[in-house]
Amino acid sequence: MPTYASLVELEGRDVQNTQELASIWGEIRTEFEDHDAELIDSYAVLGHHDFLIIFEAGDRDGAFKSALTLHRHGLDAQTMSVVDTDDFAQLVDEI
Numbered sequence: 001m002p003t004y005a006s007l008v009e010l011e012g013r014d015v016q017n018t019q020e021l022a023s024i025w026g027e028i029r030t031e032f033e034d035h036d037a038e039l040i041d042s043y044a045v046l047g048h049h050d051f052l053i054i055f056e057a058g059d060r061d062g063a064f065k066s067a068l069t070l071h072r073h074g075l076d077a078q079t080m081s082v083v084d085t086d087d088f089a090q091l092v093d094e095i
Helices: 018-034 060-074 085-093
Strands: 003-009 037-044 051-057 076-082
Touching: 003 060, 018 037, 018 060, 037 060, 051 060, 060 076
Parallel strands: none
Antiparallel strands: 003 051, 003 076, 037 051
16 A cells, blocks of 8 residues: 655644543544555654654545545644655666
């Protein structure tokens, strides 16, 4: 399955405590599964973005729906397709 990364900012989202924020990930994981996608990992990030989410989706439609799920939960996310560097190196070798 293709892999995607979302850079997430909490800007504009009113989070009362860390427990509330942690509960969001469970809801997102469940909703991703409804879109034939799997939340692989999530990381807290220092810097401009607050979180990095890595997920796989069965197809582009599932990726779009998963990205919209993040927005529906009040998370401002920039989602992009990513390729493993080994796969990328092999692709470059073919050119």
